[in-house]
Amino acid sequence: MPYIAIKAYPKDEEIKKKVVEEINEVFLKYWGCPQEAISISMEEFAPEEWENKVVKPEIEPNADKMMIMSGKKKY
Numbered sequence: 001m002p003y004i005a006i007k008a009y010p011k012d013e014e015i016k017k018k019v020v021e022e023i024n025e026v027f028l029k030y031w032g033c034p035q036e037a038i039s040i041s042m043e044e045f046a047p048e049e050w051e052n053k054v055v056k057p058e059i060e061p062n063a064d065k066m067m068i069m070s071g072k073k074k075y
Contacts, residue, residue: 002027003039007054010044 004023011019020040027038045053059066066074 001033001037002031004041006040006042007058008042008044009047009050016042 004027006019006023020042023040024035024038027033028035059069063069068074
């Protein structure tokens with residue numbers, strides 16, 4: 001706890017590492033958990049796959065759980 005799953009368009013390895021490190025730091029700072037408790041995954045999808053592999057099966061069915069959706073805060 002926590003497990004953070006990131007799904008995004010492809011980026012180079014250096015950018016992915018920087019993003020994961022920043023997210024890791026945010027959870028250490030604000031969530032109050034030890035480093036050993038944090039797991040972060042990164043899964044990439046081509047733009048033409050995004051709608052069918054991410055939006056329809058994952059985002060739309062979980063719209064009530066989204067904190068930010070399509071750039072808009074839901075809180």
